[in-house]
Amino acid sequence: MNVRDSEHMIAELNAKEPYELTQKLDDADLIIINTCSVREKPVSKLFSEIGVFKKHKKPNAKIGVTGCTASHLGKDIIKRAPAVDFVLGARNISKITKVIEEKHAVEVDIDNDDSNYDFSEYRSNPFKSMVNISMGCDKSCTFCIVPATRGDEVSIPSDLLVTEITKAVNTGAKEVMLLGQNVNNYGKSFSTQDENTNFTALLQKISKIEGLERIRFTSPHPLHMDDAFLEEFASNPKICKQIHVPLQSGSTSLLKSMRRGYSKEWFLNRCEKIRTLCPEATISTDIIVGFPGESDEDFSDTMDVLDKVRFEQLFSFKYSPRPHTPAQDFENQIPNDVAGARLTKLQARHTEILDEVMNAQMGAEHHVYFDELKANGKVSGRSDDGKLFYVEGSEELLGKILKVKVTEVSRGALNGIVCA
Ligand code: SF4
Known part of the structure; x- marks a missing residue:
């Protein structure tokens, strides 16, 4: 954002x-x-x-x-x-x-309303477009400063979004990334009009834009992952099969203390539903270790979720106390060395999972959208499920979606050749 x-x-x-x-x-x-x-x-x-x-x-x-x-x-x-x-x-x-x-x-007014503001246009990448679909956040996670810095949640009217995305498509973008603190809470509140809509309906509406080939979004909230949304994610061919499901902790009691609004069981159930409806999808997550009160047992629950879901991408951090948040005053703050040891253990296990996931990619074929020319004579792009690819090539690949066969794997990226 x-x-x-x-x-x-x-x-x-x-x-x-x-x-x-x-x-x-x-x-x-x-x-x-x-x-x-x-x-x-x-x-x-x-x-x-x-x-x-x-x-x-x-x-x-x-x-x-x-x-x-x-x-x-x-x-x-x-x-x-x-x-x-x-x-x-x-x-x-x-x-x-x-x-x-x-x-x-x-x-610094956090009630300022830019939801109908017609920003001028600039894109750092001509082949892709980022579009804010909402501003702010209506949650109150006890560790998070965002509601105090970005204010309450307001959605941007869908007609404005369609106009903005259509303009981007007409100037070379085949892919859009929809942005919001909780994208799948879209439609809950508008500042100037009432629209009876939700994120699933927005995805359907945006999919109709001619020339738009790929839709990504970040971040959805696990709490709002209803069946209709996951079914749309799985069945809509324009929606890229990569989904971020921010866990934060695998312990139900810690999730309660974080005020996340879901349990370990709900989280696992949603991930299982994604894997069932859409086995080719990759799932990424955020995890905080060392949140106040985190016991060894709570941390084991987080490790358990990691092993069960096998996230392809993990953004993991030690808890960082922030101003304007309740958790900074919680008792049982976790010593830095304990949090550090847990983070090391979590990341080491994830590295093993990632190695297995990436090694299994050898010889696989993906459709890659090429969007960046590198200095070393390579062109980079992403597969539908979000994997970073490099191939030998020139600017003539840019803006094209081509089938690529994986010839070399590493943890962060895949090298490949464009299939004839
Ligand atoms: S973690 Fe996300 S959902 Fe929770 S308050 Fe922060 S921005 Fe909102």
């Missing part, structure tokens, strides 16, 4: 201001640091980065801090780092052309 927010800011600055992108720091008249605050580390990195930019920038170049850390620290960023010219929260991206004009502007 931050990448898409960056694209929106670039688009607005390109269209309404005399700015264009540069990769050279000493060329820049405006430096924007678009931040995350889900974990603590990127937040502490922010201030050291501001120091580096301040030292090396052109004398009159402006520095802006945007995104979730901007939302939660607000004017304190300028107090701590007066070199910063403006602070723009994640929910206020449409105001980028306004804040660059005002010295020390701070716009």
Whole structure:
């Protein structure tokens, strides 16, 4: 979502201001640091980065801090780092052309409504498009700062989405990635109109766009994975067979304390349903280890889910206490060394699973959408189920979906040859 927010800011600055992108720091008249605050580390990195930019920038170049850390620290960023010219929260991206004009502007209103805002267009990849379908989050997971930085959930009207995706398709994108904190809660609330719709209906509507060949989305919430949604996922040929199902913990009691709204059994049931309806689908997940109160038994439940589902991709982290969240005040915080040991064990087991999954790919054939030319004479793309592929080739492969046979496997990517 931050990448898409960056694209929106670039688009607005390109269209309404005399700015264009540069990769050279000493060329820049405006430096924007678009931040995350889900974990603590990127937040502490922010201030050291501001120091580096301040030292090396052109004398009159402006520095802006945007995104979730901007939302939660607000004017304190300028107090701590007066070199910063403006602070723009994640929910206020449409105001980028306004804040660059005002010295020390701070716009961090989490109730700001951009759901009907007509952003100018910019895509970092001409062959793919990212589209926000909702903003904010209506959940209150006890570890998560996002509702405090991105505000309550509001869906973007489906007609606007169809118009935006159609425009992207007409300018070369065959694939769209639908974005939201909880995409499959789409349609629960709109700010300006009532639409009787949901995510499954949205997928059906978007599928009708001529020329659009692939639909991806992230992230769905396990709680809202009803049968109708999973059946649409499995049967709609335009929907890529890759699904993110964020677990967080395999322990039902910990999930309760995290306020995730589902149990271990429900999670396993949903994954089993995906595997049954769509055996070719890959499932990825997020796991937090060392959440306050996590016992050895709770952690064993997480390991058990890992072994049962055999996620193809795992994003795993030690619990990081965040401001504005209840869990930071929970008793039984887990010592760092215990959380670290659990993370190592979890990742080691996942590596074994991943090796087995990837080794089984030798000789397999996939349809790959090529979208990036690499410096080493290779072209990269993704299979329908999300695997990263490299083949020898040139720009003539770009924008094409071709059958590729796997000739070499590694954990992160597959090398292959285009089938005749
Ligand atoms: S669903 Fe939970 S983890 Fe996801 S953004 Fe909302 S509060 Fe955060």
